[in-house]
Structures are given as structure tokens and as C-alpha cells.
Amino acid sequence: MSSHPAGAPVDEAERAPDRPRVVLGVSGGIAAYKACELLRRFTESGHDVTVVPTSAALEFVGAPTWAALSGKPVAADVWSGVHEVPHVRLGQSADLVVVAPATADLMAKAAHGLADDLLTNTLLTARCPVVLAPAMHTEMWEHPATVANVATLRQRGTVVVEPAEGRLTGADTGKGRLPDPAEIFDLCVEVLARGALTPDLRGRRVVVSAGGTRERLDPVRFLGNRSSGRQGYALARAAAARGAEVTLVAANVTLPDPAGVKVERVETTAELRAAVLSAATGADAVVMAAAPADFRPTGESTVKIKKAADGSAPTIELEQNPDILAELAAARPARVVVGFAAETGDSTGSVLDLARAKLARKGCDLLVVNDVGGGAVFGAEDNEAVILGDDGSTSEVPRGSKTALAHVIWDRVAERLSRSS
Ligand code: CTP
Numbered sequence: 276m277s278s279h280p281a282g283a284p285v286d287e288a289e290r291a292p293d294r295p296r297v298v299l300g301v302s303g304g305i306a307a308y309k310a311c312e313l314l315r316r317f318t319e320s321g322h323d324v325t326v327v328p329t330s331a332a333l334e335f336v337g338a339p340t341w342a343a344l345s346g347k348p349v350a351a352d353v354w355s356g357v358h359e360v361p362h363v364r365l366g367q368s369a370d371l372v373v374v375a376p377a378t379a380d381l382m383a384k385a386a387h388g389l390a391d392d393l394l395t396n397t398l399l400t401a402r403c404p405v406v407l408a409p410a411m412h413t414e415m416w417e418h419p420a421t422v423a424n425v426a427t428l429r430q431r432g433t434v435v436v437e438p439a440e441g442r443l444t445g446a447d448t449g450k451g452r453l454p455d456p457a458e459i460f461d462l463c464v465e466v467l468a469r470g471a472l473t474p475d476l477r478g479r480r481v482v483v484s485a486g487g488t489r490e491r492l493d494p495v496r497f498l499g500n501r502s503s504g505r506q507g508y509a510l511a512r513a514a515a516a517r518g519a520e521v522t523l524v525a526a527n528v529t530l531p532d533p534a535g536v537k538v539e540r541v542e543t544t545a546e547l548r549a550a551v552l553s554a555a556t557g558a559d560a561v562v563m564a565a566a567p568a569d570f571r572p573t574g575e576s577t578v579k580i581k582k583a584a585d586g587s588a589p590t591i592e593l594e595q596n597p598d599i600l601a602e603l604a605a606a607r608p609a610r611v612v613v614g615f616a617a618e619t620g621d622s623t624g625s626v627l628d629l630a631r632a633k634l635a636r637k638g639c640d641l642l643v644v645n646d647v648g649g650g651a652v653f654g655a656e657d658n659e660a661v662i663l664g665d666d667g668s669t670s671e672v673p674r675g676s677k678t679a680l681a682h683v684i685w686d687r688v689a690e691r692l693s694r695s696s
Contacts, residue, residue, distance in 0.1 A: 294321055294322055294323040295321075295322050295323065295370045295371065295467055296322075296323045296325075296368060296369050296370045296371075297317055297322045297323065297324045297325070297369065297370065297371045297372075297373065297463070297467075298324075298325050298326075298327055298365055298366070298369045298371070298372040298373070298397055298401075299313065299314055299317065299324050299325070299326045299327070299345075299373055299374075299375070300326075300327045300328070300329075300372060300373065300374035300375075300377075300381075300394040300397065300398070301326065301327070301328040301329070301332040301336070301341070301374070301375065301376070301394075302328075302329045302331065302332055302374060302376060302377055302378040302380070302381035302394065303329050303330075303331020303332045303334060303335060303378055303380075304332075304335070304376040304378050304410050304411065304453075305335060305410075305444045306375075306376040306410040306452075306453035307328070307332045307335040307336045307376060308335065308336055309375070309376070309453050309456050310326075310336070310375050310376065310456070311336065311340060311344055312456040312457075313373075313375055313456040313459055313460055314326060314341070314344045314345060315344060316456065316457065316460040317460065317463075318344065318345060318346070320464075324345050324347075325345065325347055325365060325369075326341040326342075326344075326345045326347070326349050327349075327350070327351065327365065327393050327394045327397055328341060328349065328351050328394070329351060329381065329392055329394050330351050330352070330392065331378075332351075333351055338351075350393055351392060351393055351394070352392055352393055353392065353393050353396055361393065362390075362393055362396035362397070362400070363396070363400050365393070365397045365400070366396070366397040366398065366399065366400030366401035366402070366403075367400050367401075367402065369397070369401055369403050370403050370467060371403055371404055371405075371406065371463060371466060371467050372397060372398060372401045372403060372404075372405045372406070373405075373406040373407075373408065373459070373463050374394070374398075374405075374406070374407045374408065375406075375407075375408035375410075375453060375456070375459055376408060376409065376410035376411075376453045377407040377408055377409045377410070377435075378409070378410070378411060379409075379411050379415045379416070379418070379420075379421045379424075381394070381395070381407075382407060382409060382421065382424045382425060382428060382435070383420065383421070383424050384398075385398050385407070385424075385428060385433070386423075386424035386425075386427040386428050387424075404432075404434065404466045404467070404469075405432075405433045405434065406433075406434045406436065406459075406462065406463055406466055407428065407433060407434070407435045407436065408436045408438075408453055408454060408459050408534065409425075409435065409436065409438050409451075409453075410438060410451060410452060410453035411438070411451050412443055412444075412447070412449070412451050413443070413447075413449035413450050413451045415451070416438060416450055416451045417450075429474075429477065429518070432474055434462070434466060434474070434516065434518070434535075436454060436459065436462065436515070436534045436535035437450075437454075437515075437534075437535040437536070437537070438450055438451045438452055438453065438454065439452040439453070439454045439455075439532060439534075440452065454532070454533075454534035454535065455531045455532065455534065457531060458512070458531055458532065458533050458534035459534050461512060461533070461534070462512060462515065462516055462533075462534045462535065465512065465513060465516040465678060466516055469516070469517075469682075474517055474518030475517055475518070475689050476514055476517040476518045476519035476685065476689060477517075477518030477519070478518070479514075479518075479519045479520070479559040479560070479692065480519065480520045480521075480522075480557070480558045480559055481514050481519045481520070481521055481522075481558060481559055481560045481561070481562070481688075482521075482522045482523075482524065482551060482554045482555045482558050482560070482561040482562070482609065483507050483510045483511045483514065483521065483522070483523050483524070483561075483562045483564060484507060484523075484524045484525075484526070484547060484551050484561075484562070484563050484564055484565035484599075485502075485504040485506070485507020485508055485510075485511070485523060485524070485525050485526070485528055485564050485565050486502055486503075486504035486507065486525050486526035486527050486528040486565055486566070487499055487500040487501065487502035487504075487526055487527060487565065487566040487567075487568070488500075488526045488527070488541070488542065488543050488544040488546075488547050488565065488566070488567045488568045489526070489527055489542050489543065489568065490543055490544065490568045490570070490571035490572060490596075491542075491543070491572070491575045492572050492575065492576065492580065492591065493575065493576040493577075493578065493579050493580045494576075494577070494578070494579055495579055496579075496580070498568055498570065498571070498572070498593075499527070499568060500566050500568060502526075502565065502566035503528070503530075504525060504526075504527075504528030504529075504530055504565075505530065505656075505677050506564050506615075506658060506677045506680070506681070507523065507525070507528075507562075507564035507565060508523070508525075508528065508530050508533055509676075509677040509678045509680070509681040510562055510564055510681040510684060510685070511523040511533045511536045512533040512534070512536070512678070512681070513678060513681035513682050513685055514681075514685055515533060515534065515535040515536050517685060517689075519559075520537075521533075521535070521536045521537065522536075522537045522539065522554040522558075523536050523537065523538045523539070524539050524541060524547060524550045524551050524554060524565070525538055525539070525540050525541070526540075526541050526542065526546075526547050526565050526567070527542060539554070543568075543571070544567040544568050544569075544571065544596040544597070544599070545571075545596070545597075547565060547567055547599065548567075548596075548597055548599045548602070551563070551599055551603070552599075552602070552603070552606075552608060555603060555608040555609040556608045556609075557608070557609075558608065558609040558610075559609060559610050559611065559692055560609055560610060560611040560612070560613065560688045560692065561603055561608075561609040561611075561612055561613070562613040562684065562688075563599060563600045563603070563612075563613065563614050563615060563639075564615050564643075566617070567596060567599060568596060569595060569596055570593040570594065570595055570596060571593065571594060571596055572591055572592065572593060572594075573592045573593065573594050574592075598637070600612070600614045600637050600639055601636070601637045601638060603639070604637055604638035604639045604640075605638060610691075610692065610695060611640050611641070611688050611691050611692060612638075612639040612640050612641075613639060613640065613641045613642070613643065613684065613688065614633075614634075614637050614639040614641070614642050614643070615642070615643045615644075615645070616629075616630050616633050616634075616642055616643070616644045616645070617645050617647040618630050618633075618644060618645070618646060618647065619646070619647055619648040620646075620648065626644065626646045626648070627644070627661065627663075627669075630642055630644040630661070630663055631663060634663050634665060635665075639665070640664065640665050640691060641662055641663065641664055641665070641684070641687055641688070641691075642662070642663045643660050643661075643662050643680075643684060644660055644661045644662070644663060645658065645659070645660050646659070656676065656677065657674055657675060657676060657677070658672075658674070658675070658676070658677045658680045659672065659673065659674040659675075660672045660680055662683065662684065662687055664687070670683065670687065
């Protein structure tokens with residue numbers, strides 16, 4: 276048993292019964308300092324957080340830091356406050372256990388049911404959703420032992436977030452970075468909101484496009500649109516929370532990468548098409564939440580287009596871009612194809628009439644329809660939609676967060692996948 280002198284026992288009386296109870300486990304890696312940011316987000320948003328570091332984590336960030344940020348005493352071993360039986364009680368009473376960073380060693384112990392300190396005991400007694408956010412060097416992440424442990428944990432329903440790629444400790448780069456703490460936080464909030472974890476997309480591979488494409492006019496100008504990418508990012512994050520392997524093709528989005536999601540960046544509709552078609556091959560579902568520019572200049576000027584001395588404006592000739600959604604629906608590289616339609620009603624029909632016609636024209640399975648009369652939706656936090664099915668079904672999704680809409684979309688996709696598998 277570890278007996279790191281980490282401080283006083285956790286006091287039951289300090290628990291707030293009405294706040295979601297989170298155990299934040301921290302294992303021994305340099306990314307332990309990033310868990311401070313995660314802890315801050317939890318506490319500032321009203322969660323009741325107990326930090327359980329391993330003794331190795333305390334070599335990186337000391338107990339006083341965790342105690343000050345969480346407002347609670349911190350223990351790493353099972354010998355503090357034994358009368359309260361913390362090695363069992365913490366896991367039993369938690370609504371969520373998240374470990375960030377999770378080292379290869381911690382995951383090996385969790386996969387094999389070892390329990391030699393407070394954190395591993397907590398993992399063994401937890402009956403709530405468990406999220407592990409690994410961080411380690413690429414070699415460790417790719418080692419067959421780690422690969423097998425991650426597979427075991429995922430198979431049991433633990434959410435193991437894919438590490439991000441980038442700079443690691445020292446000079447090397449590769450896969451193994453802890454995802455952005457803000458993204459781990461968002462993922463945890465989603466897992467908490469869904470209550471009992473239903474990783475109904477585990478084993479599924481999905482592709483989501485997001486953002487708005489830009490078509491270059493000259494070295495400084497482009498044709499584009501106002502899509503923020505928020506709905507696509509919410510879809511990617513929600514699918515990852517439900518266990519899917521997610522590729523997000525992002526066109527000119529400035530949001531941070533969602534945790535556990537492979538992000539491919541593109542600029543133009545042609546690049547978006549190539550990336551989506553390639554990622555969609557053999558996928559279970561593809562959701563086209565991006566707003567591709569429908570037209571592009573017939574030629575990109577290699578020099579900046581100058582103002583004419585006589586005040587005349589240049590004429591820019593455009594050609595049509597391919598319709599990626601229609602192509603996906605016709606070629607069917609993925610089993611379920613979902614499109615979006617930003618519609619306004621006009622003299623030829625209502626929003627829903629036009630959307631039904633678009634569903635038939637595009638040939639997709641589901642069409643998520645936003646009424647954009649009045650300029651709603653773009654960049655907004657909330658969304659309101661109707662999901663039309665090619666089987667004639669209509670689901671109205673009341674105004675709510677883009678995350679809530681994302682989950683309803685995945686509910687419909689999961690239904691279709693289970694019908695056809
Ligand atoms: N879409 C696409 N490729 C394009 C344009 C749009 O894949 N070149 C996809 C979008 O990602 C979205 C759906 O098609 O999922 C609907 O986009 P929308 O712009 O509403 O459709 P349009 O075909 O442009 O229809 P409209 O005639 O209303 O302009």
C-alpha cells in the first residue's frame with residue numbers, strides 16, 4: 276500500500292448533497308499540472324470535487340495545491356481517515372470518476388483490478404461512469420500492453436479518451452498529449468448529463484464535418500460563410516462521449532480540438548470533399564454539418580486584385596462546387612448519411628416542405644433542418660431543429676444546446692445502425 280503523507284482524510288460533512296460529486300484522480304505524469312485547470316472548471320461550475328492523486332502525482336503537484344483548489348483535504352493513501360472507509364466510500368458515492376492524466380501504469384492497474392492506493396481502490400469501487408484521459412509518450416501508448424489494457428477498459432464501458440498529438444515532454448512530438456483540459460471538462464459534463472453511461476456508439480466509426488469552407492479569390496481574399504463550426508464540434512464531442520471513433524473534418528474553425536477526436540483541417544470545398552470521402556470509406560455514419568461554399572472563383576488570382584482607376588468593380592466568374600452530401604448519399608461509403616439544411620420558407624413552400632424536397636433531392640437518410648429566418652443559429656450557443664427521416668419520420672427537437680441536439684441526432688443514427696446491423 277502507498278502511504279504518502281498526503282494530508283487529512285476527506286470529511287463526509289463537507290460534501291454538498293445537491294451538487295454532482297466528482298472524483299478527480301491524478302496519476303504521475305508531467306501533465307498533472309493541467310489537472311489544476313480541469314479542477315478549477317469543475318469547482319467553478321458547481322461540482323463537488325474530491326481530488327485523489329497517486330503518490331507519483333504528488334511528486335509533480337503537491338497536496339496543498341489540490342487542497343486549495345478543491346477546498347477539501349487530499350489523500351493519496353488508504354490509511355488516512357480509515358474510520359470513514361474512504362477507499363470504498365469515495366467510489367461508491369461518486370457521480371463521475373475522471374482520471375487526468377492517466378498514466379500507462381494507472382490504466383494497467385485499472386484494467387487488471389489492482390488496488391494499491393486510494394485512486395485504484397476508488398476505481399474498483401466506482402459504480403458511476405469513469406473517464407480516463409491518458410497522457411504518456413507515444414511508445415508507451417502504442418505498446419501492446421497498453422493497447423490491450425485500453426481495449427479491456429473500453430470493453431467494460433470506461434471512456435478512455437484518445438490522447439492528442441503534438442509536443443510531448445522533452446523535444447519529441449507524437450500521440451500522447453493530454454487533450455485540452457477545457458475539452459476534457461466538456462466531455463465529463465456530457466458523460467455526467469447522460470447519467471448511466473451508455474456507450475451505444477462503441478465500436479462505431481463516424482465522420483463529422485464542421486465549419487465553413489473558403490474559396491480563394493486572390494492571396495488575401497476569399498468567398499466564405501458565417502458557420503462557426505459549433506454544431507459539428509458538439510456532434511464530434513457527443514459521439515466520442517458515446518464511445519465512437521470520431522474523425523472531425525474542420526473547415527476554418529477556431530475552436531479547440533474536442534478530446535478524443537481525430538481532427539483534420541481543410542480550407543476549401545474541394546479539400547473538404549477529399550477528406551470526408553476518404554474518412555467515410557467503411558465508416559458507420561457521416562454527418563455533414565459543415566457549410567461548404569457552393570461556388571468557387573473559376574480561377575484564383577496569384578496577385579492581389581487591384582481597384583480599377585475608373586472606379587469599376589471587377590467581375591468574378593464562379594463555378595459550382597460538387598455537392599458532397601449528394602455524392603455520399605449516392606456512393607454510400609458510409610452506412611448512414613446525415614445532412615443539414617439551413618432553410619427559410621418562401622413563396623414556393625414552408626421550411627418543412629422545402630426541407631422534405633431537399634431530403635429527397637440529396638438522397639440522405641436523415642436531414643437536420645434549422646429554420647434560419649431572421650439569422651438565428653449562426654454562432655449561437657443554442658439550436659432548434661426538426662430531424663426528417665427518409666422513412667417519413669419527423670422529430671422535433673425543442674430549443675436547447677447544440678450538445679443536446681447532437682445527442683438526439685446520434686440517437687437517430689444509433690437506431691438506424693442497430694436496425695441494419
Ligand atoms: N452540402 C454539401 N456540399 C455542398 C453544399 C452543401 O455536402 N457543396 C451539404 C451541407 O453540408 C449540408 C447540406 O448539404 O449538410 C445542405 O446544405 P444546403 O446549403 O442547405 O444545401 P444546398 O444544396 O446548397 O441547397 P440550396 O439549394 O438550398 O442552396
